[in-house]
Amino acid sequence: MNVKLTNEFYQLTVATKGAEMQSLIDQHSGVEYLWQADPQVWGRHAPNLFPIVGKLKDDQYTYQGKTYHMTQHGFARDLEFNLERETDHSLTFLLTDNDETRAKYPFAFEFRVKYSLINRLLNVTYYVNNPSSTEPLIFGVGGHPGFRLPVESGVDFADYFLRFKPSKSRIQIPLTTTGVDYAHRTLAPTDVDWQINHDVFKDDALIFQLAGTNEVEIRSDKTKHSINLKTKDAPFVGVWSAYPQTGDYVCIEPWWGIADLTDSNGELTDKFGMNTLAPQENFKAKYQISFS
Numbered sequence: 001m002n003v004k005l006t007n008e009f010y011q012l013t014v015a016t017k018g019a020e021m022q023s024l025i026d027q028h029s030g031v032e033y034l035w036q037a038d039p040q041v042w043g044r045h046a047p048n049l050f051p052i053v054g055k056l057k058d059d060q061y062t063y064q065g066k067t068y069h070m071t072q073h074g075f076a077r078d079l080e081f082n083l084e085r086e087t088d089h090s091l092t093f094l095l096t097d098n099d100e101t102r103a104k105y106p107f108a109f110e111f112r113v114k115y116s117l118i119n120r121l122l123n124v125t126y127y128v129n130n131p132s133s134t135e136p137l138i139f140g141v142g143g144h145p146g147f148r149l150p151v152e153s154g155v156d157f158a159d160y161f162l163r164f165k166p167s168k169s170r171i172q173i174p175l176t177t178t179g180v181d182y183a184h185r186t187l188a189p190t191d192v193d194w195q196i197n198h199d200v201f202k203d204d205a206l207i208f209q210l211a212g213t214n215e216v217e218i219r220s221d222k223t224k225h226s227i228n229l230k231t232k233d234a235p236f237v238g239v240w241s242a243y244p245q246t247g248d249y250v251c252i253e254p255w256w257g258i259a260d261l262t263d264s265n266g267e268l269t270d271k272f273g274m275n276t277l278a279p280q281e282n283f284k285a286k287y288q289i290s291f292s
Helices: none
Strands: 002-006 010-015 020-026 060-063 066-069 082-086 090-096 110-118 121-129 137-139 141-143 146-148 160-165 170-173 186-188 206-209 214-220 227-231 236-240 249-256 275-277 282-291
Touching (some): 002 090, 002 110, 010 090, 010 110, 121 141, 121 275, 141 282, 214 236, 227 249, 249 282, 275 282
Antiparallel strands (some): 010 020, 060 066, 082 090, 090 110, 121 282, 137 275, 141 249, 160 214, 170 206, 206 236, 214 227, 227 282, 236 249
């Protein structure tokens, strides 16, 4: 089922499957900002990543002596959420644990995704609650919105560039076929604009480690239209587009979690970048999208 949220500026469509954004249209220009899920290239729009971000080594992990199997980015993006609350300005979707999730992930959880339209801003907020009275909850969570490029005629994919704010260097973490190579992280010159082309993604996603408030913009000198994603507390951001099968889109992905390290031992309690909630504890994370 699809649900719409509309204000004077935008029309947002969200599916209950995965609580995934399907469309985000400018009410005045008619511009569609989200990638429209070509299954020959990348068949999603903007999946929500939970309870892991990225891939596990061999698609498995061990917890309390038992091995569990889970594929890339977790299971939430493929499951049906309940529309828990709908207002004039927001939609809140809820996913809770069940027999299917516990076969892959032996934790009780409540995972909420809230979308809010406030004038020209789209806020996406993640709430994770540990309902257990005795057990911890270990998880990763993240966003994966894909933005159409170009959004209008007369502009090509390679006419766009990434601009990071604040203008400063950031740690870049290599991603290999066997995981995140954190030992070989480097200091990347994100104080200058990064040109976008498909070859930029030949080694998969560009991953940057963050601290504090950060913005990643997609801009072009050939159009007034730009895309801005802002986060105040995400420890990582990924920038990605499919390769070598290419499509005209770029994902900006704020992450509170990350793929397994190349030298991961497979123990969930040792997994780099994860979040842990004590019994009855709550977690909140947010990112904001704006357009010009």
